[in-house]
């Protein structure tokens with residue numbers, strides 16, 4: 001009997017490879033006789049490193065080229081950071097599984113300073129995320145935020161070379177790559193509300209590919225799913241691309257979802273916040289409700305101004 005094969009399309013950054021290998025190992029240990037292979041793809045988003053992501057088409061860029069590999073038969077599934085997955089999938093694709101979430105918080109990384117509040121006046125912080133930038137500037141208007149792109153290793157290298165006094169990265173990436181010791185502290189959600197889907201890995205496949213969906217389904221984590229559904233419903237209602245200063249973070253407490261949302265001006269001058277609770281099976285409605293609270297406070301004006309600026 002020939003071995004059954006499943007191919008995973010993945011970006012070729014170390015973090016993407018870690019995530020793909022995690023899915024590979026889980027699938028192979030769950031399904032005896034299944035052989036899982038990685039198809040590494042160097043996406044435009046990984047190649048163009050000198051331009052802010054927002055200017056070259058946003059994070060959707062990371063996802064699209066993996067979808068093409070599924071469509072033309074080079075791969076059966078794609079493994080993504082949920083943070084990078086656009087709110088609407090193209091026709092013909094499904095995202096049936098979200099795996100258990102790693103630490104969703106942002107991490108403060110610095111060689112000389114303990115925290116954001118301990119940074120000297122006028123210090124330089126590296127991040128390319130408008131969401132992180134806005135929250136840094138809201139807390140510390142005196143700091144200078146400079147663009148920082150590249151994979152996790154590249155970003156740490158720039159910090160070590162002295163280009164920044166501190167940088168902010170996803171804690172999940174550092175923990176997965178066994179670089180926990182670089183984290184000075186995990187920023188509490190009150191200080192840096194995480195991005196929608198941060199720390200969660202999702203698996204995409206062809207719509208209607210029931211054989212693949214059946215193989216994947218044991219990897220699904222229902223708590224993560226319910227949380228990310230609420231966060232993404234909020235983002236969808238805000239029509240937020242990924243390159244906008246929007247944060248959304250849900251927790252489960254006794255089967256109740258608690259969703260916090262934020263929309264900000266990138267200079268941090270205006271920060272809108274909303275939060276609410278709902279039974280876990282009503283995450284989609286809760287997301288819409290929090291988005292509407294933000295819109296009523298003026299989120300639409302902030303977001304429109306951003307899109308017009310381009």
Ligand SMILES: NCc1[nH]cc(CCC(=O)O)c1CC(=O)O
Pocket residue numbers: 059081082083084168169170172173197198199200201
């Ligand atoms: N924007 C790129 C990206 N996409 C996912 C992660 C981290 C891992 C995750 O959120 O699951 C990162 C790096 C970062 O934000 O520092």
